[in-house]
Amino acid sequence: MNLLTGVERAGILRAGIELRVFDALADAPLTAAAAAAAIGSDARATEVLLEALAALALLEARVPDEPGGRTRYALTDTSRRFLVTGASRYIGGLAKVYTCDYVLDSVKDLAGAVRHGRTLLEDDAEKPGHPYWREFAEGITATSRATSRHVCALLEEWAGPRPTLDVLDVACGNGIQSLTLARRFPRARVHALDWPNVLEVTRRTAEEFGVADRVAYLPGDMFEVAPGGPYDLVLVSHVLHFFDVPTSVRLLSRLAATLRPGGRLLVNDFLVVSRDPLADPASRVFSAQMLAISKGGHTYSLEELRATLTASGLAFESLHSLPGMPVHTVLARAAADGSGR
Ligand SMILES: C[S@@+](CC[C@H](N)C(=O)[O-])C[C@H]1O[C@@H](n2cnc3c(N)ncnc32)[C@H](O)[C@@H]1O
Incomplete structure (x- = not known):
């Protein structure tokens, strides 16, 4: 299944980079609603994306103990090192090249x-x-x-x-x-x-x-x-x-x-x-x-x-x-x- 969902996985990462999700979380963990406000996107859809990024271990989902409390999303060590714009080991550009339309069209x-x-x-x-x-x-x-x-x-x-x-x-x-x-x-x-x-x-x-x-x-x-x-x-x-x-x-x-x-x-x-x-x-x-x-x-x-x-x-x-x-x-x-x- 990991192989069969490779395109979706690459797409999830590409969306996170394009929307600058990792930059938005660089200072502090945010709820999906706060992250959506920071990146100017739809709140429900942003929650879907943040959950998917967390499922790929690119974000950490901090689920509150109280029922109904809002999950906050934080950077992981990997995303802080490689996916925040300006980080010395930033590879967001590389990820974009690998998932650009031209490459996706070709495969x-x-x-x-x-x-x-x-x-x-x-x-x-x-x-x-x-x-x-x-x-x-x-x-x-x-x-x-x-x-x-x-x-x-x-x-x-x-x-x-x-x-x-x-x-x-x-x-x-x-x-x-x-x-x-x-x-x-x-x-x-x-x-x-x-x-x-x-x-x-x-x-x-x-x-x-x-x-x-x-x-x-x-x-x-x-x-x-x-x-x-x-x-x-x-x-x-x-x-x-x-x-x-x-x-x-x-x-x-x-x-x-x-x-x-x-x-x-x-x-x-x-x-x-x-x-x-x-x-x-x-x-x-x-x-x-x-x-x-x-x-x-x-x-x-x-x-x-x-x-x-x-x-x-x-x-x-x-x-x-x-x-x-x-x-x-x-x-x-x-x-x-x-x-x-
Ligand atoms: C994979 S990149 C490598 C770039 C660089 N040498 C590096 O190692 O990062 C291939 C490069 O070849 C250039 N290129 C492809 N065909 C070319 C051609 N016929 N004449 C000149 N440059 C060409 C592209 O514009 C691109 O910059």
């Missing part, structure tokens, strides 16, 4: 996607400047920050002594990963590539991080825009899963040619690292989502990614897991790079 006909081998959405996210990506860039910031800390720590030893640190962030989204590197390493210069509507979000991040004077923008299609270079580091984060292997090889081959001697290409992505689906369920569920929203995407296996890198003129160097997340980082270098660094 309605997952069976059709399985029959045809690709998304059946006419308005799919490969359309230039699709609005989904801007929402994605804005919604995913908490996760991006966590990934960025990991990427910075991973590259510290390699980047520290390099005389230059020119970074190409391909399909950069909010840009938090490369811009965190720019904040950490004052000599880093970032080239941020994405659709123009998404780069508006990247620009805001660059200003917030105080690194705007070291960022150049490459608006447009990553398969067509001249990537420039040479670069010390090329970031390809959460991009390849959207494409089939030949398309990824086309992209990576162009990028491999932009690397300086000793340069690295970094891939962040969901990866299938175990043949046992039960040992690694997130990568399989994500793969089904990619099948539903893309023309050729899926979660790559590690072997498939290695073969894709090789076919693109890159040499696999190392695999790193991201603590607490079902995502991996792979470092590669140009296969022809004989610099030994």
